[in-house]
Amino acid sequence: MPKELNFKQELTGCFGFPVAENPTQAMIEPAYRSMGLDWRYLTLEVRPENLAAAVAGARAFSFRGFNCTIPHKVAVIQHLDGLGESAALMGAVNCVVNRDGQFIGENTDGKGFTATFRELADPRGKSLVLLGAGGAARAIGVEMALAGCTKITLVNRDEKRGRDLEALFRGKLRETVKSQGSDLAVNYVRWQGDFRVPDGTDILVNATSIGLYPDVNARIPLAMETVSTETIVADVIPNPPTTRLVHEARAKGCRVIDGLAMLVGQGVIGVEYWTGKRPDAAVMRRALEEVFAQVDNRFPR
Ligand SMILES: NC(=O)c1ccc[n+]([C@@H]2O[C@H](COP(=O)([O-])OP(=O)(O)OC[C@H]3O[C@@H](n4cnc5c(N)ncnc54)[C@H](OP(=O)(O)O)[C@@H]3O)[C@@H](O)[C@H]2O)c1
CATH class of the missing domain: 3.40.50.10860 (Leucine Dehydrogenase, chain A, domain 1)
Structure with missing residues (x-):
């Protein structure tokens, strides 16, 4: 033929x-x-x-x-x-x-994150801290909640942006999650100084643009000593794949998802x-x- x-x-x-x-x-x-x-x-x-x-x-x-x-x-x-x-x-x-x-x-932004997360753990019943309230945070929060995360803490510098995302998560997203038989607790924290990660946090995500090339040395205002080795730490920054956060979380012994993933x-x-x-x-x-x-x-x- x-x-x-x-x-x-x-x-x-x-x-x-x-x-x-x-x-x-x-x-x-x-x-x-x-x-x-x-x-x-x-x-x-x-x-x-x-x-x-x-x-x-x-x-x-x-x-x-x-x-x-x-x-x-x-x-x-x-x-x-x-x-x-x-x-x-x-x-x-x-x-x-x-x-x-x-x-x-x-x-697909949040779906890509969630698929990568599932390779490490089951999102159901997990507690998520999101640093940032822009498009990446919105996408990750929505998909992780649809995948069964039951608690989201939103941490953002700009209060209006943080509160707007909190309202979306507490409103339409929670309704959808409830219609699927699960539930979602959401709270917003205004980001001032080094953020202290609450006990019991299963997943910590940098969804800000801090650390993106060429500002690779930029530091996220975060009290690293409050990050438990049990917490899965993720960064949305794809370039460089090893950000300061990824580097420090790995050094502590945390499981890590980098932005390239x-x-x-x-x-x-x-x-x-x-x-x-x-x-x-x-x-x-x-x-x-x-x-x-x-x-x-x-x-x-
Ligand atoms: N890996 C991937 O597949 C993927 C996909 C999508 C996005 N991303 C990356 O995600 C990052 C964010 O994208 P986006 O679309 O969400 O951007 P965005 O909508 O502009 O939001 C940026 C967020 O970063 C926060 N932020 C920026 N600089 C800060 C600083 N110095 N201190 C504290 N907070 C700061 C902003 O806080 P304020 O509201 O206080 O300004 C805001 O919450 C980008 O770097 C992008 O490359 C990666």
Whole structure:
């Protein structure tokens, strides 16, 4: 049988502005190659005023899906045909999936985190401390609660932002969790000075941007002596993979989830949504490690 010639690639990508430093292409295209798929993942600069046209373009080109990053995660919703459960709860989309011609918005950030967490422990009944109240904290809080976490302490510097997220978690999220037969206790703590981690905390997550390259030496205001060795410590910062927090938590003997694991975790789910097949997470992690190794991102510098 002659092999059929096919010069048409399936298209996926990332819409953002600015977007040039977004490394997602570097992990997704190797994943496609290792799956034997002649697919592309394009890093596409989309200015806010061009978002509607960009989504229309993605429809015209029959994109299989695309990621959205800053500043499009909320604005893209008005251009879509529907939302998955957690994207609707969060009011933010980072992954659009073409399902039979319908563009459906999903949020894979928290799902990627939760999938990585499950490799270490069962989220059910756990107590979570979230440092930060931005998009990453929102995504992780929603998914960990849907996965069975029963207590969330939100710690944020800006009170308004902290209180807004507390209201979302105590309202729509708690209702959804209760409808699933579980419950959720939420409290907000204003971040002043070094935060002391409460006894009984199962998971501590840095969901702030503190420590992101090039500020690799930046210190999170946190009393490390209050972090128990029983607590699983996670950092959302993917670059560098070993942040100051990751370094110090490992030195204490805590189990640790680094930001690269979360980035790969959300990428795995995105590729699975788009292709229907599970990619190899190890291929994706290696590809990103190679990219980040090209800059001097080690802590301490
Ligand atoms: N690994 C992954 O897959 C993944 C996925 C998504 C995001 N991320 C990373 O997560 C980080 C946060 O992203 P985001 O979308 O949540 O950003 P965001 O919405 O802008 O929120 C940033 C958060 O960080 C806090 N913050 C920043 N600097 C601080 C400081 N010096 N002291 C105390 N708090 C500080 C902010 O607090 P205030 O409200 O007080 O300003 C806010 O809560 C980024 O670095 C991003 O790269 C990683």
